[in-house]
Amino acid sequence: MSALDPTLVRELAPQVIGVLVRRGADFASAEDAVQEALLAAHEQWGEQPPRDPRAWLVTVAWRRHVDLVRSDAARRAREERLHHKPPPGRAAASDDTLWLYFLCAHPSLSPSAATALTLRALGGLTTRQIAEAHLVPEATMAQRISRAKRTVADVPLGVPGDLATVLRVLYLVFSEGYAGEVDLAAEAIRLVRRLAALTDEPEVRGLLALFLLHHSRRAARRDAEGRLVPLPEQDRSRWDRRLAAEGIDLLQDALARDRLGEYQAQAAVAALHADALRAEETDWAQVVEWYDELVALTGSPVHRLNRAVAVGEADGGAAGLRALRELDPSLPRYAAVAAHLHERAGDLADAARLSAEAAAAATRTDERDHLTRQAARLAPHRRDP
Amino acid sequence: MAKYLMLKHYRGPKTAVHDVPMDRWTPEEVDAHVRFMDDLADELRESGEFVDAQALSPGGTWVRFDGEGRPPVVDGPFAETKDLIAGWMVIDVESEERALEVASVLSSAPGAGGVPIGEWLELRPFLDDRPNAVE
Numbered sequence: 001m002s003a004l005d006p007t008l009v010r011e012l013a014p015q016v017i018g019v020l021v022r023r024g025a026d027f028a029s030a031e032d033a034v035q036e037a038l039l040a041a042h043e044q045w046g047e048q049p050p051r052d053p054r055a056w057l058v059t060v061a062w063r064r065h066v067d068l069v070r071s072d073a074a075r076r077a078r079e080e081r082l083h084h085k086p087p088p089g090r091a092a093a094s095d096d097t098l099w100l101y102f103l104c105a106h107p108s109l110s111p112s113a114a115t116a117l118t119l120r121a122l123g124g125l126t127t128r129q130i131a132e133a134h135l136v137p138e139a140t141m142a143q144r145i146s147r148a149k150r151t152v153a154d155v156p157l158g159v160p161g162d163l164a165t166v167l168r169v170l171y172l173v174f175s176e177g178y179a180g181e182v183d184l185a186a187e188a189i190r191l192v193r194r195l196a197a198l199t200d201e202p203e204v205r206g207l208l209a210l211f212l213l214h215h216s217r218r219a220a221r222r223d224a225e226g227r228l229v230p231l232p233e234q235d236r237s238r239w240d241r242r243l244a245a246e247g248i249d250l251l252q253d254a255l256a257r258d259r260l261g262e263y264q265a266q267a268a269v270a271a272l273h274a275d276a277l278r279a280e281e282t283d284w285a286q287v288v289e290w291y292d293e294l295v296a297l298t299g300s301p302v303h304r305l306n307r308a309v310a311v312g313e314a315d316g317g318a319a320g321l322r323a324l325r326e327l328d329p330s331l332p333r334y335a336a337v338a339a340h341l342h343e344r345a346g347d348l349a350d351a352a353r354l355s356a357e358a359a360a361a362a363t364r365t366d367e368r369d370h371l372t373r374q375a376a377r378l379a380p381h382r383r384d385p
Numbered sequence: 386m387a388k389y390l391m392l393k394h395y396r397g398p399k400t401a402v403h404d405v406p407m408d409r410w411t412p413e414e415v416d417a418h419v420r421f422m423d424d425l426a427d428e429l430r431e432s433g434e435f436v437d438a439q440a441l442s443p444g445g446t447w448v449r450f451d452g453e454g455r456p457p458v459v460d461g462p463f464a465e466t467k468d469l470i471a472g473w474m475v476i477d478v479e480s481e482e483r484a485l486e487v488a489s490v491l492s493s494a495p496g497a498g499g500v501p502i503g504e505w506l507e508l509r510p511f512l513d514d515r516p517n518a519v520e
Contacts, residue, residue, distance in 0.1 A: 140435050176517065185518035215518065230520075
């Protein structure tokens with residue numbers, strides 16, 4: 001091993017937590033101790049990391065843990081125990097890591113608590129990095145994490161949970177947006193990649209495929225000035241074909257198991273976009289079919305909204321508007337979709353009015369700016385005062 | 386999570402339920418009010434929802450650009466503008482319902498006679514400025 005690879009060190013975090021918990025440490029203090037060991041690794045390893053980084057982290061984290069829980073008077077006894085501890089077994093490491101995924105996504109946690117805990121215990125990120133990514137003070141994030149740890153303090157070791165909640169938390173991490181030095185989307189990919197190595201559940205592969213396919217378009221999603229570029233206008237030569245191919249392989253592997261789920265279906269839509277070398281070559285009829293599957297699987301109004309866009313592309317703006325009519329206008333992004341479909345149907349006056357409405361309802365600055373530009377482009381067609 | 390700004394107005398278009406100007410409170414009432422605000426900020430730190438809290442000096446100045454190479458045009462200060470912002474608190478919460486709940490607590494800060502002022506707070510969601518990975 002050469003210079004310190006921060007990602008590799010972080011990869012080891014859940015395994016080391018697992019070892020400490022197996023030795024009898026409670027999750028909250030094990031997690032604290034491992035966080036300190038990671039910080040120590042960053043300070044001490046430099047150009048010369050230890051030959052067995054995992055063993056080093058286990059030793060340091062265990063020592064920190066013992067320091068934290070034992071009083072000075074008991075130090076001698078602790079040292080005695082340290083010398084007689086058997087080496088950590090590797091066989092249980094993968095089970096422990098899987099259990100940590102369940103624990104960090106435990107249903108008793110709020111979504112924000114689950115994402116923060118996942119990023120720290122499984123991602124091995126520091127509180128400061130997680131705080132920066134969420135644009136909150138470090139002290140606030142520290143509280144969020146310690147409250148989350150208290151919430152799951154009584155969850156018994158090794159009890160499996162629901163994989164669907166784990167995947168929802170990972171999806172949240174991926175979709176949250178990012179700031180600071182850590183790219184949460186890349187982090188989510190790393191976390192789901194590792195999960196995919198621990199279980200062969202098709203939805204895990206489906207989620208990884210979805211992330212990779214979305215990620216493959218990232219370079220094309222913004223222009224040089226940082227403006228949002230909608231999918232049909234993206235420069236597809238800037239799509240990362242290698243990532244997309246990996247996503248498609250994973251998806252095919254998952255679909256072959258014949259247990260369809262919402263992430264596989266979403267990945268299938270993303271794969272159809274990846275297949276089209278030019279926007280005009282997109283197989284919109286198939287995209288609509290996948291959205292039909294998604295709506296059948298989830299009943300989610302968000303998928304219905306996206307389905308209306310796909311119908312608009314497959315059968316024209318009027319058909320898209322008919323599909324839209326069944327939906328609640330108070331849905332997020334409804335006005336943006338309505339504007340797009342009206343423009344496609346040739347109704348520029350309504351498209352102009354709805355674009356302005358959509359810009360006012362946007363929840364992200366880049367979307368608002370994009371919709372404002374759309375509204376400005378269509379403004380000459382406005383009829384309302 | 387979503388960030389919200391809770392904007393406090395000294396004076397605004399909407400009058401508080403218990404509307405006594407602060408300069409007519411007793412020192413103890415002022416202390417109780419300040420303590421309430423500090424305690425709320427601490428509770429929000431504790432719950433992992435606190436982002437920022439700032440108070441503004443009431444005296445402000447209006448400034449505008451007046452052409453290249455020219456000094457800015459300055460107007461004011463105005464003591465008697467209709468709407469005067471006193472300060473704000475920024476929270477990062479799970480839902481809009483939670484934001485409304487926190488704002489309601491902030492509005493219950495004690496004023497004259499130790500009773501909740503019931504001032505109107507302006508609650509504004511932040512636009513997320515971070516690039517995101519889905520489209």
